[in-house]
Amino acid sequence: MAKHWGDFQYEIYLNGMTGAVPRLPTDLTRLEELAEHRLGPGPVGYVAGCAGDGSTARANRAALARRRIVPRMLRDVHERDLTVEVLGRVLPAPLALAPVGVLSIMHPDAEPAAARAAAAQGVPYILSSASSTPMEQVAEAMGDAERWFQLYWGKDREVTRSFLARARAAGFSVLVVTLDTPLLSWRPRDLDQAYLPFLHGVGTANYFTDPAFRAGLAKPVQEDPNAAVLHFLGLFGDAGHTWPDLAFLREHWDGPIVLKGILHPDDARLAADAGVDGVVVSNHGGRQVAGSVAAADALPRVAEAVGDRLAVLFDSGVRTGDDAFKALALGARAVLLGRPYVYGLGLDGQAGVEHVIRSLLAELDLTLALSGHATPLTVTASDLLETGA
Ligand SMILES: Cc1cc2nc3c(=O)[nH]c(=O)nc-3n(C[C@H](O)[C@H](O)[C@H](O)COP(=O)(O)O)c2cc1C
Numbered sequence: 001m002a003k004h005w006g007d008f009q010y011e012i013y014l015n016g017m018t019g020a021v022p023r024l025p026t027d028l029t030r031l032e033e034l035a036e037h038r039l040g041p042g043p044v045g046y047v048a049g050c051a052g053d054g055s056t057a058r059a060n061r062a063a064l065a066r067r068r069i070v071p072r073m074l075r076d077v078h079e080r081d082l083t084v085e086v087l088g089r090v091l092p093a094p095l096a097l098a099p100v101g102v103l104s105i106m107h108p109d110a111e112p113a114a115a116r117a118a119a120a121q122g123v124p125y126i127l128s129s130a131s132s133t134p135m136e137q138v139a140e141a142m143g144d145a146e147r148w149f150q151l152y153w154g155k156d157r158e159v160t161r162s163f164l165a166r167a168r169a170a171g172f173s174v175l176v177v178t179l180d181t182p183l184l185s186w187r188p189r190d191l192d193q194a195y196l197p198f199l200h201g202v203g204t205a206n207y208f209t210d211p212a213f214r215a216g217l218a219k220p221v222q223e224d225p226n227a228a229v230l231h232f233l234g235l236f237g238d239a240g241h242t243w244p245d246l247a248f249l250r251e252h253w254d255g256p257i258v259l260k261g262i263l264h265p266d267d268a269r270l271a272a273d274a275g276v277d278g279v280v281v282s283n284h285g286g287r288q289v290a291g292s293v294a295a296a297d298a299l300p301r302v303a304e305a306v307g308d309r310l311a312v313l314f315d316s317g318v319r320t321g322d323d324a325f326k327a328l329a330l331g332a333r334a335v336l337l338g339r340p341y342v343y344g345l346g347l348d349g350q351a352g353v354e355h356v357i358r359s360l361l362a363e364l365d366l367t368l369a370l371s372g373h374a375t376p377l378t379v380t381a382s383d384l385l386e387t388g389a
């Protein structure tokens, strides 16, 4: 019998009989406000922050809210199974943790804690290139649990080659190449506080431990850390890459490749033509292009263009189980969870991340059941009604 994620509610109620209540809210939309109160303004500002006036992040939420679930009755949903197959892997639920860098600004346990939480729940963890802990240490914290590596595809080919070899050796099985961040966008909240984690050396761990990166420095990192940070800022992204350059990554990575940050159906077709295995429909949580299309509005067009050729994943704005349901209905095979788990980490470390994963999947399981679905695989566009609200 498959696991019923929704049973988490009974665990909470039963714990409550002995006076134990969850340490974090079970309505995950409340986490940001709580984090704003409890965590430092610079770090929370960085996580909550957006490009420009924040209109893209608001549009992400509005595009999900505008679509309403139309539940179906009298279908047998007694036994449910949230398992899905993604990129040749069987996942216990259509969820992975999105790559988020610099997690030590949220909690000293940083990426290893988030990775352990994902591993404990069986959810894939996607480690950012810009993590505050070297990839080998994160891998060690995870045992043999499913882990994917997110690449910031920078200017130095040797560093890229070295990252791919290190990630492979450390057991990362899928390569997620982020295309929407060759440059950092205009982010007023960070600018107004003059706060950027990298300037404090946070997020550079994979680089500072990398032989190819170190070879490009005039002096060792310890002797001139500021120069090392500037070198990192100069090479983490490359705004000169074009589609044919993907061949280099294909040549140096023999597992599945997923392109993150796809919004236009023509780009999705180019991705399929380039021979990659999947895309993440994402606008980086509204952090890159202010005024950009909401990710949920872009999703159906991308799914229609390449859904039969590529694994279509989705992020940007997922906060609750019903958001995940809607993304599945719009054509995603699985969703990536971003800010909510980062706030969970900031507020309660590994336990906070596990609380967020379990709450979201419990809500998804119950939403599926109450809408007439025993599996995510039967959810389609006809389960949604687009409203003006
Ligand atoms: C603080 C922060 C750091 C991030 N760092 C990365 C990163 O290193 N690599 C990456 O591909 N995406 C990064 N992202 C984007 C996430 O992977 C994901 O696309 C985004 O959080 C989804 O939006 P949401 O959190 O609003 O749902 C970051 C997001 C946040 C909030």
Ligand SMILES: CCCCC(=O)C(=O)O
Residues within 6 Å of the ligand: 101, 130, 181, 184, 236, 284, 287
């Ligand atoms: C070096 C890139 C910045 C990390 C990132 O992706 C973000 O803050 O959104």
